[in-house]
Amino acid sequence: MSDTDRGFSSNEGGNEDTPLLTSDMGSRSRGASFASSVFNLMNAIMGSGILGLAYAMANTGVVGFCLLLVLVSALAAYSVHLLLKLCDQTGINSYESLGERALHKPGKVLVGCAILIQNIGAMSSYLFILKSELPAAINGFLNAENTGTAWYEDGRILLIIITLGVVLPLAILPRVGFLGYTSGLAFLFMLYFTVVVVMKKWTVPCPLPNNITFLSRACQVSNSSDSECTAKLFVLSSxxxxxxxxxxxxxxxxxxxxxxxxxxxxxxxxxxxxxxxIGIGLSFTLYLISALFGYLTFYAHVDSELLQGYDVYLPRDILVMTVRLAILVSVLFTVPLIHFPARKAAILLLFGARPFSWFIHCLITVSILSVVLILAIFVPDIRNVFGVVGSTTSSCLLFVFPSLFYLRISRQHLRSLDYVGAALLVVFGLAVGALSLTVIILTWVRSS
Incomplete structure (x- = not known):
């Protein structure tokens, strides 16, 4: 059987204008517009991460953070380029199938497990935000004090209701293209969040008020001074x-x-x-602006979940209440989109490439959402999700797997730019993932 018959492109280097070929996984669906695809991609990129980047800037400094953000976003775009190039060369349109082509059955299992763990972690972090922020949002709009006695003040109950009433119906849809409209709305909410973070920079006083204990650090800010209102360019700490x-x-x-x-x-x-x-560029812009102004609002006292800081210093603020609601809706619409590849990976791992079955489709959907819901209810700190999942499966899926598959599958010359770049990306991904996970574990051990 010739390479062309097996789905390979006739151009070994990959023609930029060659349409996606049909893989052995079956015919693909068409029809999503360019704008809808951009919004879907941005919705897959942006989510709970936007709430944790100000904390990252506080612990790396403004210049250090900007350099790292440029590096990670550029490498993310480059690794997507490698994936698309492999699709162009092989006609394979599945991440798991690329793993199988590169590393045979172990590669398919490895990629499927990584996708499943990564997306379960991502969805758990999104539902964690709903659990922690939704009761405060409801209390804010009802102008009520949080006594903990009303049912709507229990984030766990609200989380179960939202999952069954909103997330499950959207997640059970068979095609990701259906979520284009909700993704566009989620992007607008993220944009609104960024605008409000910029505006509130001049509302929260600095030094911070003397009689308030900050939530995440549990440290008294009565010692706040003008020196704490100076942005640090570089920071290095645990x-x-x-x-x-x-x-x-x-x-x-x-x-x-x-x-x-x-x-x-x-x-x-x-x-x-x-x-x-376009998707990564717009996401980078919103990430950078929201992280910068979030950091310049709270400086060293920024919380690992940015919105919680505004609860302390701007209670009952209308803009903060509306932006909290916007973020909750945005995160809510992101969960079904992230669920799509998780379900696809689980079906491939458990049932292989078989015809579509509504029974299996619904069974896997409900099973994954049940696991995500349990994790979201019992996870104590969203920072732990970012750290562990980010240093393991995120590093593999973002850096290691695309470049490793390219080295194994591509027929490029060993000295070609993409081949060298892919080799360096493998080393970088493994080094960063291993170092980050090791230090995080050591930090947990030392703090305990």
Whole structure:
């Protein structure tokens, strides 16, 4: 059987305008517009990560954070380029199938497990935000004090209701293209969040009020001084190790890239690369602005979940209440999109490439959401999700797997730019993941 018959492109280097070929996984769906694909990709990128980046800036400094953010976003775009190039060369439109082509059955299992763990971690972090923020949002709009006695003040009850009433119906949809409209709305809410963070920079006083104990640090700010109102350019501490995993977690969209590519109208590598560049570029801009002004609002006292800081210093603030609601809706719409590749990976791992079955589809959907719901209820700190998932599966899916698969599958010359870049990306991903996870574990052991 010839390479062409097996789904390989006739151009070994990969033609930028070659349309996506049909893989052995079956025919792909079409029809999602360019704008809808950009919004879907941005919705896959942006989520709970935007709330943790100000904390990352506080522990790396403004210049250090900017350098790391540029590095991670550029490497994310480059690794997507490698994935799309492999799709163009092989006609394979599944991340798991690329793993199987590169490393045979172990590769498929490895990628499927990584996708499943990563997306379960991501969805857990999103539902964690709903659990922690939704009761405060309801109390704010009802103008009521949080006594803990009303049912709507229990984040766990609200989380179960929201999951069954909103997340499950959206997650059970068979195609990711259906979520384009909700993704566009989620992007607008993220944009609104960024605008409000910028505006509130001049509302919270600095030094911080003397009679308030900050939530996450549990430290008295009565010693606040003018020196604490100066942004630090570089910071290095034990908390700095969370920065790159949080950024990797925040830019990981690779599990959604190929499903979005499959449903893109008139799909080609060049067209999907433009979708990726625009999506990552806009996400980078919103990340940087919100992190910078969030940090310049609270400086060293920024919380690991940015919105919690505003609860202390701006209670009952109308803009803060509306932006909290906007973030909750945005996160709510992101969960079904992240669920799509998780369900796909679970079905491939458990049942292989078989015809679509509504029974299996619904069974896996409910099973995954049940696991995510349990984790969201019992996870104590969202920073732990960012750190552990970001340093393990995020690093693998973002850096290691795309470049490793390219080295194994591509027929590029050993001295070609992409081949060398892929080799360096493997080393970088393994080093960053191992170092981050080691330091995080040591930090936990020392603090305990």
């Amino acid at each position: 908390e700095s190790v969370y920065a790159i995993p949080t950024m990797a977690f925040s830019f990981l969209c690779h599990t959604a890239v190929l499903p979005i590519y499959c449903e893109l109208d008139r799909p080609s590598k060049a067209r999907m690369q433009r979708v990726t560049n």
